[in-house]
Amino acid sequence: MTAGQLGANDLVADAAVPKPPKRNREERALDGGWKVAFWFLLPSLLGFLIFYLIPTIRAIRISFTEDSLTSRNPAEWIGAENYRELWSDDRFWDSVWVTLKFVAMNIGSQTILALILAVMMDRLTRSLIVRGILLVPWVLPNVLVAMLWLFLLDPRVGFVNSVIESLGFSASSFLNDSTLVVPAMAFINTWKFTGYTALLLFAGMQTIPRNLYEAGALDGSSEMTMFRTITLPLLKPVLALVMVVSLIGSFQMFDVAQTASGGLGGETGGPSGASRVIYIYIYENAFLFRNKFGYAAAMATVLMGFLMFVTLAQLRLLRANESDLA
Amino acid sequence: MRNSKLLRILALVFAFAFALAACGDSSGDGDGDGAQSSDDDGGSEDGDGDDEAMAEDEGDEAMAEDEGDEAMAEGDAVTIDYWLWDENQLPLYQQCATDFTGANPGIEINIEQFAWGDYWDGLSAGFATGDVPDVFTDHLAKYPEFIDGGQLVALNDFVEADGVSTDNYFPGLADLWVSPDGERFGLPKDWDTVAIVTDQATLDEAGVTAEEFAAAEWNPDDGGTFEQIIARLSLDADGNTGDSADFDPSNVVRYGWSGQGIGAGTGQVFHSSFAASNGFEFLDTNPWGTVYQYDDPAFLDTMAWFRSAIEKGFIPRPELITGDPDLQTGLVASMTDGSWKIGAWNGDDSIDSAVFIPTPIGPNGSRASMFNGLADSITTASEHPEQAWEWVKYMAGAECQDVVGAGAVVFPALDSGTEIAQQAHADNGVDVSAFTTHVEEGTTFLFPIAGQAAEVDQIMGDAVTAVLSGEADVDALVDANAEVNELLAG
Structure with a gap:
């Protein structure tokens, strides 16, 4: 019997399974570790259970009903009807397309910028102040960031436009322009999260042995070559993790769109649905149309399945659990 | 090896979660979410679950009784919760409530006011959890879905029993x-129409008189004298007015006219008075129509004119x-x-002196204004429908409506209240005939009343904005119309 099985038995049926009379020190250490770990994990497990798992399961159940937020009547079970409707709902696919555009712009710019910043922090300066400043946008609440940029980008009172106008170009209502609203929102998100992402990548770079760079320098490699042949390959596991986490976050973007899209006084998701990301559409169906709560749940379920798939695919493609260091 | 242990723990957690989720869903669907959550907690036999739900209700009642303890001595005092969204009317209804409780010592009124957006979010959340006021100010665009959800009390029996006349x-x-089934879900409290508000100083500067603006005629082909007037009111950065050949539509600093908001397909304070004066009707029958008519040329031509006036620089682009x-x-x-904004504009210091101009005379030979009215509805969640009815009846009666009319904020639904309101406005030196002319001349049309208004609004809103901003042809409105009709049919 191995240490692993023993621990599980202890947890599941302590009394029922007879224990071996003696355990060596190693086994005891592992065993005790599990018991302690369980109690430490319990609060977050409970949180996960109550705030994530149970609501998720209920939402999946709701997605098979014709539930309405404002109805006193019991929700009618309609099977996969919501999912069939989803398949032929152009607005849903539009919102998926808008979301994909947003994610591509957001993750693309954010990751590249963060990588550059991280390399500069790693190779040029290790100033604590620089690192602190980078984190400031990340510390601000999302809604505050959105409000900030809502005013900065406003065509009439915005600072950005007055700079643009002083340079001789004409003002633009970024957040209320159907071609510019998604790039503008991606920019806001990038502004907020680049510093944080850079810091994660920077931390990852600390695991790369310095002597590799020394060897590179001795061989006369340029910084670019060393970045390509040393930093990037060895950073892969961290980079993959950061990409997965920020990709999921980007797909689930809601607050910036809810606050800033359409501009000051404009319609959320506007103009004309140009910035209606999938979470906005889910919100509209659940809480604005009210009678489509089940439909909104179906959309959320599809999004969850899609994100799970993307995450797995991404981890597999980047072979995230293998580093060239190991 | 460690993994297998982790898996077992996770399996346990999942099994537990499924069990809980199943528990919560299997019972109490008919009682709403509140009852469900109490079942979640108990997880015991059915009987217990019901008792818990009961206990919750009793708790609420006990609370209400606590609040009314002092009044208990005089009888069974109950507190009726009442919601409204217009802060300007809050003191007026507070006055009504005080008078009401004076006449009905057993009923206390607790008024809460929320801003428009929060108001409907709060009601939606409240309907989902059963935590709603006894009585609330209802809107025509919202109440069909509340009926569908079984959230409103039909007032027919009350109206009959008390012999309340609905003809006044x-x-x-x-x-x-x-x-459509003949059930009455609200008693009217006020009405509103629309007009064009402008600043006397701006008119003087542009050399436009209020009289000629009021006499303006509009048509979708060349915009009529209305377009000429808003052209003269438009100004570009070089100081050229819209009727000048040098006017630069891409560099406008003051647009001649705009609406308070586009308002999707309904366009209450934007396109509706123009489209209606061109013969457009929203629905095949209103109220309770089943087919929208946004593909009517009367509507399409109107929207095409709006687009042309936007291109000419007389009306701001939608994003502005x-x-x-x-x-x-001064952008416009x-x-x-x-009409609910008369008082606000009159007291607004940022403009010199507010003037109200009636909407222009259209191709059908008359002006047009949307006619909208609010009413008070009783929720089925109310534990005291009889007392709630007394309050609704009081608010719909002359006593309260005269108080509201004197406040000069809205026009009450009864003649006497509206007369008082008109007098109050006149005493303030405000001419409100631009709003009242529509009821006098019978040039009003109704707010469209049909199901799924929020979703129709979204679909039409997207299309209208796209057309006005020049991203789509007016044909987009025909497609959107097909989409909303499919929605209503489905």
Whole structure:
């Protein structure tokens, strides 16, 4: 019997399974570790259970009903009807397309910028102040960031436009322009999260042995070559993790769109649905149309399945659990 | 090896979660979510679950009784919760409530006011959890879905039992609140129309008189004298007015006219008065129509004119329209707004002196204004429907409506209240005939009343904005119309 099985038995049926009379020190250490770990994990497990798992399961159940937020009547079970409707709902696919555009712009710019910043922090300066400043946008609440940029980008009172106008170009209502609203929102998100992402990548770079760079320098490699042949390959596991986490976050973007899209006084998701990301559409169906709560749940379920798939695919493609260091 | 242990723990957690989720869903669907959550906690036999739900209800009652302890001595005092969204009317209804409780010592009224957006979010959340006021101010665009959800009390029996006459109100107002099945879900409290608000100083500067603006005629082909007037009110950065050949539409500093908001397909304070004066009707039958008619050329031509006036620089592009600030900052010279804003504009220091101009005379030979009215509805979640009815009846009666009318904020649904309101406005030196002419001349049309208004609004809103901003042809409205009709049919 191995240490692993023993621990599980202890947890599941302590009394029922007879224990071996003696355990060596190693086994005891592992065993005790599990018991302690369980109690430490319990609060977050409970949180996960109550705030994530149970609501998720209920939402999946709701997605098979014709539930309405404002109805006193019991929700009618309609099977996969919501999912069939989803398949032929152009607005849903539009919102998926808008979301994909947003994610591509957001993750693309954010990751590249963060990588550059991280390399500069790693190779040029290790100033604590620089690192602190980078984190400031990340510390601000999302809604505050959105409000900030809502005013900065406003065509009439915005600072950005007055700079643009002083340079001789004409003002633009970024957040209320159907071609510019998604790039503008991606920019806001990038502004907020680049510093944080850079810091994660920077931390990852600390695991790369310095002597590799020394060897590179001795061989006369340029910084670019060393970045390509040393930093990037060895950073892969961290980079993959950061990409997965920020990709999921980007797909689930809601607050910036809810606050800033359409501009000051404009319609959320506007103009004309140009910035209606999938979470906005889910919100509209659940809480604005009210009678489509089940439909909104179906959309959320599809999004969850899609994100799970993307995450797995991404981890597999980047072979995230293998580093060239190991 | 460690993994297998982790898996077992996770398996346990999942099994537990499924069990809980199943528990919560299997029972109490009919009782709403509140009862479900109490079952979650108990997880015991059915009987216990029900008892818990009961206990919750009793708790609420006990609370209500606690609040009314002092009044208990005088009888069974109950507190009726009442919600409204207009802060300007809050003191007026507070006065009504005080008078009401004076006459009905057993009933206390607890009024809460929320801003428009929070108001409907709060009601939606409240309907989901059963935590709603006994009585609330209802809107025509919202109440069909509340009926579908079984959230409103039909007032027919109350009305009959108390012999309340529904004929005293302005014509048509009371019937707006009757469902296709003949059930009445609200008693009218006020009505509103729209007009164009402008600043006397701006008119003087542009050399436009209020009289000629009021006499303006509009048509979708060349915009008529209305277009000529808003052209003269428009100004570009070089100081050229819109009627000048040098006017630069791409560099406008003051647009001649705008609406307080586009308002999707309904366009209450934007396109509706123009489209209606061109013969457009929203629905095949209103109220309770099943087919929208946004593909009518009368509507399409109107929207095409709006697009052309936007291109000419007389009306701001959709992305520039933000509401009140547009007139306050002088971005627009005039703006269509509702009668509920008369007081606000009159007291607004950012403009010199507010003038109200009636909507222009259209191709059908008359002006047009949307006619909308609010009513008070009782929720089925109310534990005291009889007392709630007394309060609704009081608010719909002359006593309260005269108080509201004297406040000069809205026009009450009864003649006497509206007369008082008109007098109050006149005493303030405000000419409100631009709003009242529509009821006098019978040039009103109804707010569209049909199901799924929020989703129809979204679909039509997207299309209208796209057309006005020039991203789509007016044919987009035909497609959108097909889409909303499919929605209503489905």
